[in-house]
Amino acid sequence: MCDLTEAELDAHSLRLRLEATLRAMCATLLPSTLEPVVIKRGERAYWPLPEGAAAERINEIFAASL
16 A cells, blocks of 8 residues: 555545445346346345346335344
């Protein structure tokens, strides 16, 4: 980190603050197929929702559990 400029440190600090405001998990539609999936912050994977499950409803459930 000693090699980073002040602007780079500021940018990383902002990113970390913004990431902290995100939920740990949320549901969304996969852009390529519009399939409803669950994504988890910090992971490069997704999990398909059961057939008939709506991303909006899953997000309501996640929000209620906070």
